[in-house]
Amino acid sequence: MLVPFVVTLLAGDSPPSGAAPNTAASLREAAAGLFTVGVGISDRIPQHPADWPLLTRHFSAVTPENCLKPNPVQIAEGRFNFTLADAFVGFAASNRLDVVGHCLVWAKDDRTPPWFFRDGTNAASRELLLARMKTHIDTVAGRYRGRMAMWDVVNEALDDGTNFLRASGWSAACGEEFISRAFEWAHAADPGALLVYNDYNNELPGKREKQMRLLQALRERRVPVHAVGLQGHYELDRIPFEDIEEMLRAARGLGLKVVVSELDIDVVQRWQWWADGGKRREELARFDPYRHGCPPEILERQAEQYGRLFRLFRKYADVIARVSFWNLHDGQSWLNHFPWERANHPLLFDRTGRPKPAFDAVMSALK
DSSP: OOOOOOOOOOTTOOOSTTOOOTTSOOHHHHTTTTOEEEEEEOTTGGGOGGGHHHHHHHOSEEEESSTTSHHHHOSBTTBOOOHHHHHHHHHHHHTTOEEEEEEEEEOOGGGSOGGGGEETTEEOOHHHHHHHHHHHHHHHHHHTTTTOSEEEEEESOBOSSSSSBOOSHHHHHHTTHHHHHHHHHHHHHOTTSEEEEEESSTTSHHHHHHHHHHHHHHHHTTOOOOEEEEOOEEETTOOOHHHHHHHHHHHHHHTOEEEEEEEEEESSOOGGGTGGGGTTHHHHTTOOTTTTOOOHHHHHHHHHHHHHHHHHHHHTTTTEEEEEEESSSGGGOGGGTSSSOOOOOOSSBOTTSOBOHHHHHHHHHHO
16 A cells, blocks of 8 residues: 655754745746656655655656666565555645656666576576566556556666677576566556656667667557657766757657656766776765865856756757656755765755755746
């Protein structure tokens, strides 16, 4: 049974210090008629009332960070745990927030419970692995039938190198079949949900070509894939605007929607962590330039780039179904911890929930 939650500030509760009051301009209202504005949020949002005013004022859709991923949901075969997911979905329903289910199949071995791929001491056969996937999708998507606006059905299946699909237990046993089957079974379990293939760097030319090949093949076989998800974890001064536009044009050509599923703009550029074989990691692990605050000139550059991005999204509003930020405000961003610990400032709201220059730039672009 799903547990309802209602956003009501209790005696003594208050929003984050300095948070935008309810009279402030609203992202969700500014984007009305264009696309849904969402946010990836803590699984435990029902227990964090201080976050509710900012969330419900500005966002129309929520994605749970972890509680619907395969690993916590079915850590052992047949043992499903929906405690956090039920509470999350109930909270969203009570507050008229759409829910994005993330995700049914994650095509990475380290993100899938190991038992999926084993049959005793042997590797699971194609038939066994597909049967397990069907049971998982039937159970999870079926539980929330009619309550999810969208599902990320398959996550990160494309290879970053020269191969087509990422090497995994899924691709080794099933080839491309696990992808088409996942979408077919997700549609059968929850026929009203928009079904998304989600990945990262898939606007960049090499991976974009693979993605369009995959999506075109699925569409030709009448597999019910409805949208492609661009994760959108960008870095300041390194946003591939032209490639994003090319991806939007390509999706339009296939008759697919696009969701920007996990948007942020990192101001402490992380690309150097992997450069030259990672030889600077010891130095970078101590690099924390904005721990006492982000300089105004950096915030202004970030604002300009957010504004340019949302002007592009507005231009393709007929294609874009949703734009979701990843985390509610700077203090909660995953980029404070990945790939090293540092104070980051990648979102539209600062650590107190106060709008930043980037918020104003996005609002201007939406208007």
